[in-house]
Amino acid sequence: MFSKCAEAAYKQARSGSKDLLPKEMAAMLEKSARAQAENRCSFIREACNRDPQSENCRRLIEQWGK
16 A cells, blocks of 8 residues: 555656656656655555554555555
C-alpha cells in the first residue's frame, strides 16, 4: 500500500519533465522525485505502525491496497 502511494506520487512528480532536461539534471530529478514520493506517503507507514487495527489504518489500506 505504501509502495502504491509512493509510485503514484513519483510518477506525478516526474511526469513529462524528465525528457526535457539534460542527463545530469534528469538524474537529480529522478532522485528528488523518489524522495518526495516517499515523504509524501510516509503518513501511511506512520499510521499503520502506530496502530495497525485503527480505523485510520484500515481506511488507508482500503484506499491504497488495491
